[in-house]
Structures are given as C-alpha cells and as structure tokens.
Amino acid sequence: MLTFRSLGFVLLWFTALGYGALFAPPDDPNTLDLITRLSLGQWDGLNPLIIALFNLMGVWPLLYCGLLFGDGQQQKIPAWPFALGAFAVGAFSVLPYLALRKPCPRFQGQPNRVVRAFESRWLAAVALGAAVVFLAYGLFAGDWGDFVQQWQSSRFIHVMSLDFCALSLLFPTLLGDDLARRGVKNPLALWTVAAIPVLGPAVYWLVRPALPRS
Incomplete structure (x- = not known):
C-alpha cells in the first residue's frame, strides 16, 4: 500500500515527465551531435559549463549507488535497475525507487x-575528485551568458540542469536511513555536509562509518 510519502514521489515523477514533455524548450536539431561530442570527449568549442554539467550527471548516479545498493539489500525490490537507470535518465529513474521502497533504518x-x-x-x-575537477572547471572557465541562452533554447540542456537540481534535492531522502543503519547518533554535521550539492554527498560517502556486519 502506497503511503503519502510514496504518493508524493509518484506525483513528482509525473510532474517532471509532464514538464519535460510539455513545457521545456523544443528539441535542438544539434542535440545528438552535442551528446556525441560530450560522450567522446570532443570538447573543443563547447562551453565548459555544459561539459562540467554533463560529466557531473555521471558522478551523481555513482553517489546514489553508494546509498541505493545498501538500502536495496534490505528492500523487497532490487535497487540495481534504478541505480543503473540513473546513469541514463537521472532522477527519472531514482524517483520510482523512492516511491516503492520502505523505510529501512x-x-x-x-x-x-x-x-x-x-x-x-x-x-x-x-567520485569526490571528479566532482571537484568538473565543478571548478565549469564555474571558473564557463560562459554563463551562453549557458543561460542554451538553457532557454535547448530541451537537453534545460532538462539536464533541472535533473541536476532534482538529484541534489532528493539525496537527503535516502540519507536518514543510511545514517541510522551506520549507527550515527549525532548526524547534524554529516547532514550539513551532505546538503552541499555533489561535493557534500561525495564527502559523506568518503567519511561515513562502515555498515555493521552481523
């Protein structure tokens, strides 16, 4: 039986799908070429902000895997399809898992x-090293004016940016149980660290206590 929390994730998933399909900017005819160049490392002439964002969208699923697999071992549903799907569609894959999982402290x-x-x-x-490198590259070398223009005109850039924000906001929904499973009694410092997009979850993954073994 779905709880109000689960229904909230379902509603959020449908809202995200609807927004991406109906309200995001139209497809850019050069999108496929852009994705190919980004994937193959052919970055000459591309805005460093776009390069950084694309690569950080590969770091985010890795960070989620650090929580999803430990959580999934305690669930009736396997976590791996959703974890792997996150590498392709980000939060669109994470949200169904959040809707189906049960609290597991x-x-x-x-x-x-x-x-x-x-x-x-x-x-x-x-993961932390990759996050630092790409964040620094994008923030200090990127062209913000060009990024805003592409965000307003390209569905791919627009949705990818919102996906980045969604993954940042959804990460804490798994954090509480992960802290509890590791026996952390005073988690305020770790919650504060994990609230920092990308860098925080990477630092948390690095310093969190190990899982107990029974």
Whole structure:
C-alpha cells in the first residue's frame, strides 16, 4: 500500500515527465551531435559549463549507488535497475525507487558483493575528485551568458540542469536511513555536509562509518 510519502514521489515523477514533455524548450536539431561530442570527449568549442554539467550527471548516479545498493539489500525490490537507470535518465529513474521502497533504518545480514564494492573509500575518493575537477572547471572557465541562452533554447540542456537540481534535492531522502543503519547518533554535521550539492554527498560517502556486519 502506497503511503503519502510514496504518493508524493509518484506525483513528482509525473510532474517532471509532464514538464519535460510539455513545457521545456523544443528539441535542438544539434542535440545528438552535442551528446556525441560530450560522450567522446570532443570538447573543443563547447562551453565548459555544459561539459562540467554533463560529466557531473555521471558522478551523481555513482553517489546514489553508494546509498541505493545498501538500502536495496534490505528492500523487497532490487535497487540495481534504478541505480543503473540513473546513469541514463537521472532522477527519472531514482524517483520510482523512492516511491516503492520502505523505510529501512537497520541493516541485517552480511553486505553482498555489490554493497561491499560501494563501501570502498577509494571509489568515494574518485567520485569526490571528479566532482571537484568538473565543478571548478565549469564555474571558473564557463560562459554563463551562453549557458543561460542554451538553457532557454535547448530541451537537453534545460532538462539536464533541472535533473541536476532534482538529484541534489532528493539525496537527503535516502540519507536518514543510511545514517541510522551506520549507527550515527549525532548526524547534524554529516547532514550539513551532505546538503552541499555533489561535493557534500561525495564527502559523506568518503567519511561515513562502515555498515555493521552481523
């Protein structure tokens, strides 16, 4: 049975789909070429802000994986389809998982191989390093005027930007249970850190206590 919290995520998912389809700017005929160039690292002549945003949208799902797999091992639904989907469609994949999952403040049993892999501090350090590099590159080298113009005229840039914001806002919805599963009694400092978009979740992943093993 869906709770009010779950219904809220469902409503948010439909709202996001409707906005992207009906109210976002029209498709740019050069979008496919832009995505190809961004994916292949052919970045000459592209706004560093667009490059940074595109790459950060690859960092965000990695950060979510650090929470989703540990959470998913305690759920009736598997987390991996939603985690993998986030690499392609971001929050559009995370929202259905948030709607279907149940609160789970305790971790029971032994972490499986995937959960143990995403407990790695090395992987967290890589995510943090990538976040720092691309944020600095975009903020200091980017052309904000050009970005605003593209945001207003390109559906791809427009929706990707809003997806970035959505992932930033949704991250805390998984954080409370993750803190509880790790036995954190005074989580204010970690909540404050995790509230900083991209950098905060990466730092949290790096410094959080390990999962208990029963």
